[in-house]
Amino acid sequence: MSRYDLIRIPLLKRALVSRWPQFLAQAAALGGFVVAILAGLWGTPVGSHNFGIVFVWIAWWALLMLAAVPLFGRGWCSVCPIPLTGEWLQRGAILRPRGRGLGLGKKWPTRFRNIWIQNGSFALVALFSAVVLTQPNVTALVLAAFFLAAVATGLLFERRAFCRYLCPVGGFIGLYSQLAPIEVRVKDRAVCAAHSQKTCYTGDAEGYGCPWQVFPGGLTKNTYCGACLECLRTCPENNVAINLRLPGGDLWQPAGRRMDEAFKAFIMLGSAVVYSAVMLGPWGALKSAAYAVGTWAWLGYAAAFIAFVFGVLPGAFALATLATLSVQPRAMQSWRKRFIIFAYALVPLGLAAWVAFSLSFVFANASYLWPALSDPLGRGWNLFGTAGLGWTPYLSSLVPALQVAVVAGGVGWASLTARRLAREAGGGRRQALPVVAFCVAVAGGLLWLLVG
Amino acid sequence: MRMIRRWWLPALIALLGPALVLAPAPLPAAPPTDRTFRIEARSFEYTPPTLAVNPGDRVTLELVSTDAAHGLYLDGYDLNVTAVPGQTARLTFTADKTGSFRFRCSVTCGPLHPFMIGKLSVGPNWLLWRGLGLAALASLAGLSVTRT
Numbered sequence: 001m002s003r004y005d006l007i008r009i010p011l012l013k014r015a016l017v018s019r020w021p022q023f024l025a026q027a028a029a030l031g032g033f034v035v036a037i038l039a040g041l042w043g044t045p046v047g048s049h050n051f052g053i054v055f056v057w058i059a060w061w062a063l064l065m066l067a068a069v070p071l072f073g074r075g076w077c078s079v080c081p082i083p084l085t086g087e088w089l090q091r092g093a094i095l096r097p098r099g100r101g102l103g104l105g106k107k108w109p110t111r112f113r114n115i116w117i118q119n120g121s122f123a124l125v126a127l128f129s130a131v132v133l134t135q136p137n138v139t140a141l142v143l144a145a146f147f148l149a150a151v152a153t154g155l156l157f158e159r160r161a162f163c164r165y166l167c168p169v170g171g172f173i174g175l176y177s178q179l180a181p182i183e184v185r186v187k188d189r190a191v192c193a194a195h196s197q198k199t200c201y202t203g204d205a206e207g208y209g210c211p212w213q214v215f216p217g218g219l220t221k222n223t224y225c226g227a228c229l230e231c232l233r234t235c236p237e238n239n240v241a242i243n244l245r246l247p248g249g250d251l252w253q254p255a256g257r258r259m260d261e262a263f264k265a266f267i268m269l270g271s272a273v274v275y276s277a278v279m280l281g282p283w284g285a286l287k288s289a290a291y292a293v294g295t296w297a298w299l300g301y302a303a304a305f306i307a308f309v310f311g312v313l314p315g316a317f318a319l320a321t322l323a324t325l326s327v328q329p330r331a332m333q334s335w336r337k338r339f340i341i342f343a344y345a346l347v348p349l350g351l352a353a354w355v356a357f358s359l360s361f362v363f364a365n366a367s368y369l370w371p372a373l374s375d376p377l378g379r380g381w382n383l384f385g386t387a388g389l390g391w392t393p394y395l396s397s398l399v400p401a402l403q404v405a406v407v408a409g410g411v412g413w414a415s416l417t418a419r420r421l422a423r424e425a426g427g428g429r430r431q432a433l434p435v436v437a438f439c440v441a442v443a444g445g446l447l448w449l450l451v452g
Numbered sequence: 453m454r455m456i457r458r459w460w461l462p463a464l465i466a467l468l469g470p471a472l473v474l475a476p477a478p479l480p481a482a483p484p485t486d487r488t489f490r491i492e493a494r495s496f497e498y499t500p501p502t503l504a505v506n507p508g509d510r511v512t513l514e515l516v517s518t519d520a521a522h523g524l525y526l527d528g529y530d531l532n533v534t535a536v537p538g539q540t541a542r543l544t545f546t547a548d549k550t551g552s553f554r555f556r557c558s559v560t561c562g563p564l565h566p567f568m569i570g571k572l573s574v575g576p577n578w579l580l581w582r583g584l585g586l587a588a589l590a591s592l593a594g595l596s597v598t599r600t
């Protein structure tokens with residue numbers, strides 16, 4: 001497949017190898033993060049006027065789901081403020097390597113070297129989402145908890161253990177980064193094989209060994225590459241490329257398929273459906289139940305959520321992958337293996353579901369940004385003269401059509417992927433049919449929730 | 453897949469796709485009438501949450517807030533009305549756009565305010581049907597792409 005290495009552009013290469021542009025972006029993000037926490041704790045309790053809520057759940061979320069993830073994959077991770085402080089302390093440096101850091105550098109326990117904890121942490125936050133999304137102080141506490149957990153993990157364990165194994169956001173960004181039209185890869189694997197020091201993994205005077213515990217020479221998919229660009233800095237052979245590529249090929253890579261990643265796909269697809277029902281639907285009782293944390297109604301909602309995401313959806317999918325339409329059933333992978341393989345077809349559908357959900361949520365509420373910018377704490381300030389701007393939804397007649405286009409596109413992409421995966425499942429292309437039917441059914445339900 | 457021959461599926465998709473997107477919706481059958489709905493707004497729901505009218509109907513919404521001030525902003529029509537408790541607010545318009553339209557609270561009324569949403573259907577929801585058709589068609593297209 002054709003690729004274009006952006007590092008061939010001299011100016012871009014200099015900008016990326018230099019630590020400054022990245023550092024400035026990180027510093028800006030860290031500033032926004034700190035202000036969001038402070039505003040959440042001491043600003044107005046009215047969510048739609050609080051900088052913390054508005055900037056995190058409208059501005060950041062829009063940037064992340066509508067731009068950063070689809071276009072740059074883990075691009076957000078390369079500027080994310082959450083792990084910075086922990087990383088600086090761990091390294092004892094902010095920019096280039098120097099001296100010794102404070103970290104204990106323990107190895108992350110082997111049995112947790114997967115994304116099950118991230119699956120759980122995302123589901124946990126999702127259960128409380130109606131509160132987290134609307135209560136400034138809860139958003140602030142959640143962000144602060146992420147921050148403290150990242151500092152603690154950075155000091156205790158080596159490299160970016162928080163990002164790889166704990167962060168609920170990092171889990172789904174990684175899943176969807178497989179679809180991005182951009183990738184960090186080595187130019188020539190033979191060069192890596194011959195390079196005995198592997199400075200990209202161990203680090204050298206120019207940069208740190210891969211914080212994401214990935215060996216760039218072995219990368220076949222974006223999932224765990226944080227696009228931090230350290231390997232670009234450490235590789236003495238100039239063997240690291242940042243390629244523009246046709247999106248989606250990562251899903252076809254048979255290496256590293258796992259049940260935890262498969263479940264990530266279900267959790268994300270399922271929560272997009274649930275969120276669309278709870279937040280965009282006309283059912284007041286459902287909204288109140290999701291909000292009333294601790295009550296029986298909420299317990300019922302939480303149980304239904306968990307059952308849908310971890311039971312109903314994967315269960316129906318398991319049935320779809322059980323169907324044996326193969327000409328030679330013996331040549332097929334086991335049922336469990338087929339379940340895992342085909343789950344990767346849900347990745348494009350899941351991203352489409354999130355984009356479609358976010359389109360409605362973001363455009364309806366984006367006009368809250370301008371007053372919150374001028375009056376971040378809700379104290380009657382007017383920093384930029386926009387405090388008085390009223391609320392009005394943007395593009396309210398266009399959004400439903402966009403959502404339809406996005407969901408249909410997601411189904412097409414999922415089918416294309418399923419067809420390709422059927423080969424790996426050993427069942428012939430016909431084997432993709434039940435999976436595609438599953439995708440069409442989920443998309444139909446989602447469309448009904450979004451534009452029905 | 454043997455049953456899908458090389459040429460006719462792409463041809464079908466190329467024909468049906470634009471047709472699904474562009475085909476005009478059939479004209480409404482029912483003659484337009486005047487309709488009035490009383491909508492009760494309280495944190496964070498509308499009662500009734502969904503309304504249905506025919507295209508061309510002259511619609512009057514009477515918004516009654518029962519706890520705090522609420523509003524009603526109608527997507528697609530870009531109309532807005534707000535009501536304080538004790539006073540009925542009215543909004544009259546001709547339902548000249550077909551489809552399903554969300555209406556949402558336009559007065560910050562509490563934590564779930566951004567999610568206080570109802571639905572107005574004007575005639576059949578062609579967008580949804582088109583969407584379902586497009587999704588089905590896209591799945592065929594995805595299956596029929598060769599050389600991936």
Ligand code: SF4
Nearest residue numbers: 210225226228229231
């Ligand atoms: S491979 Fe390079 S860019 Fe990717 S995570 Fe590792 S060090 Fe960062």
Ligand SMILES: [Cu+2]
Nearest residue numbers: 522557561568
């Ligand atoms: Cu309201």
